[in-house]
Amino acid sequence: xxxxxxxxxxxxxxxxxxxxxxxxxxxxxxxxxxxxxxxxxxxxxxxxxxxxxxxxxxxxxxxxxxxxxxxxxxxxxxxxxxxxxxxxxxxxxxxxxxxxxxxxxxxxxxxxxxxxxxxxxxxxxxxxxxxxxxxxxxxxxxxxxxxxxxxxxxxxxxxxxxxxxxxxxxxxxxxxxxxxxxxxxxxxxxxxxxxxxxxxxxxxxxxxxxxxxxxxxxxxxxxxxxxxxxxxxxxxxxxxxxxxxxxxxxxxxxxxxxxxxxxxxxxxxxxxxxxxxxxxxxxxxxxxxxxxxxxxxxxxxxxxxxxxxxxxxxxxxxxxxxxxxxxxxxxxxxxxxxxxxxxxxxxxxxxxxxxxxxxxxxxxxxxxxxxxxxxxxxxxxxxxxxxxxxxxxxxxxxxxxxxxxxxxxxxxxxxxxxxxxxxxxxxxxxxxxxxxxxxxxxxxxxxxxxxxxxxxxx
Ligand code: NAP
Numbered sequence: 001x002x003x004x005x006x007x008x009x010x011x012x013x014x015x016x017x018x019x020x021x022x023x024x025x026x027x028x029x030x031x032x033x034x035x036x037x038x039x040x041x042x043x044x045x046x047x048x049x050x051x052x053x054x055x056x057x058x059x060x061x062x063x064x065x066x067x068x069x070x071x072x073x074x075x076x077x078x079x080x081x082x083x084x085x086x087x088x089x090x091x092x093x094x095x096x097x098x099x100x101x102x103x104x105x106x107x108x109x110x111x112x113x114x115x116x117x118x119x120x121x122x123x124x125x126x127x128x129x130x131x132x133x134x135x136x137x138x139x140x141x142x143x144x145x146x147x148x149x150x151x152x153x154x155x156x157x158x159x160x161x162x163x164x165x166x167x168x169x170x171x172x173x174x175x176x177x178x179x180x181x182x183x184x185x186x187x188x189x190x191x192x193x194x195x196x197x198x199x200x201x202x203x204x205x206x207x208x209x210x211x212x213x214x215x216x217x218x219x220x221x222x223x224x225x226x227x228x229x230x231x232x233x234x235x236x237x238x239x240x241x242x243x244x245x246x247x248x249x250x251x252x253x254x255x256x257x258x259x260x261x262x263x264x265x266x267x268x269x270x271x272x273x274x275x276x277x278x279x280x281x282x283x284x285x286x287x288x289x290x291x292x293x294x295x296x297x298x299x300x301x302x303x304x305x306x307x308x309x310x311x312x313x314x315x316x317x318x319x320x321x322x323x324x325x326x327x328x329x330x331x332x333x334x335x336x337x338x339x340x341x342x343x344x345x346x347x348x349x350x351x352x353x354x355x356x357x358x359x360x361x362x363x364x365x366x367x368x369x370x371x372x373x374x375x376x377x378x379x380x381x382x383x384x385x386x387x388x389x390x391x392x393x394x395x396x397x398x399x400x401x402x403x404x405x406x407x408x409x410x411x412x413x414x415x416x417x418x419x420x421x422x423x424x425x426x427x428x429x430x431x432x433x434x435x436x437x438x439x440x441x442x443x444x445x446x447x448x449x450x451x452x453x454x455x456x457x458x
Pocket of ligand 1 (some may be wrong): 001009131132134135158159160161189190191192194208209210211212213214215217218232233234265266302340356363365391392435436
């Protein structure tokens with residue numbers, strides 16, 4: 001894939017970038033490696049000062065950064081501003097809490113291990129390679145980089161090829177705020193050159209947010225090199241609606257959760273599993289609300305849904321819908337790409353999905369909602385868990401027994417009860433099954449890339 005900004009609203013190539021040469025990549029790895037030597041001996045307090053300064057810079061530049069995101073991948077300008085602000089807040093969160101999260105523990109009675117003192121320390125490990133997707137070009141990087149840098153590591157960023165301006169912006173953000181030069185270095189390279197970087201002895205660990213095939217490939221290389229890996233992969237999150245739910249709130253949240261980021265978030269609700277008692281009412285209200293959304297120019301404050309980020313992404317989404325419709329599913333609204341320039345796809349609702357349809361098993365990365373009818377709670381849970389993914393989930397109910405049943409039974413990294421799946425810096429984020437391994441955010445995210453060292457003193 002060319003490394004280029006191609007505006008999804010117009011389809012026009014706005015700027016192309018040459019890939020870094022092998023010599024340039026080597027120099028950039030060396031910069032990150034030297035920066036690690038400098039950073040690991042700094043105090044958490046100085047890193048926190050720099051992190052706060054970087055957050056201030058990012059926030060001061062919210063308008064230009066948001067315009068860059070909307071231009072490169074088509075998210076609405078309102079949501080782009082939200083992404084930038086959330087990233088700055090998360091940087092401040094780690095600046096405030098890194099000391100506490102990095103504090104080791106001491107054995108209360110060290111004599112049980114024959115020591116006078118026994119304790120643990122979290123130490124930085126070195127240069128971490130981050131392979132990141134285009135859907136939240138700043139947020140995805142910050143949620144990895146803020147904790148990684150606060151722990152004293154440095155980062156190499158291989159960003160998605162369609163968001164090179166975001167990659168170059170992040171390349172300088174941290175050093176402009178005081179971090180050593182090279183604390184985060186972007187590599188403008190195609191995916192095919194990731195392997196060489198990961199096998200470099202100066203790179204000690206890796207993380208990838210993106211699709212399952214990319215994650216599997218990276219993890220197999222990391223495995224062969226015995227390098228730690230964290231994977232945040234796809235999701236096909238269930239959104240369960242039970243008879244006791246507040247239906248109007250559930251519908252409004254279902255719409256927001258399916259269409260946020262133009263439907264291209266890993267934790268968008270994608271499968272709506274509705275109890276038969278409220279199924280007809282839900283489908284009618286949900287269809288009407290999805291049909292009423294404003295699709296259009298993402299720079300317009302009034303737009304709800306902008307274009308999909310890439311032509312190929314829209315093609316894949318259209319194929320999933322066509323396959324379902326050809327096999328007998330019912331499209332209650334939307335269902336075909338919009339004519340005209342740009343990669344627009346309308347909010348779409350589909351019912352009558354059966355197991356032979358691709359949509360049953362595959363992630364729909366765009367504003368397409370698959371609605372299922374469930375006969376009871378057991379049936380809803382069976383459908384919800386009948387997927388290779390396990391990222392997040394939501395359940396709508398006022399019944400405490402139902403709530404306990406789903407909280408325990410859902411195979412997912414998170415369960416949101418009467419709310420919409422989103423990420424918070426305070427809560428661990430990640431998946432089970434093919435949705436990934438490891439956790440980001442919270443204390444756990446910061447500790448992923450540390451050496452937990454045990455100290456024993458006789
Ligand atoms: P993708 O193709 O996997 O791309 C993600 C990143 O991986 C890009 O930088 C890409 O580079 C690189 N890449 C692709 N193939 C690779 C390989 N074989 N080896 C190394 N790097 C490789 O993902 P996408 O389809 O653009 O993004 C959407 C997917 O990401 C969805 O499945 C979504 O659910 C998932 N996602 C997950 C989370 C989460 O937190 N769990 C968050 C956001 C998105 P190029 O651009 O150069 O190809």
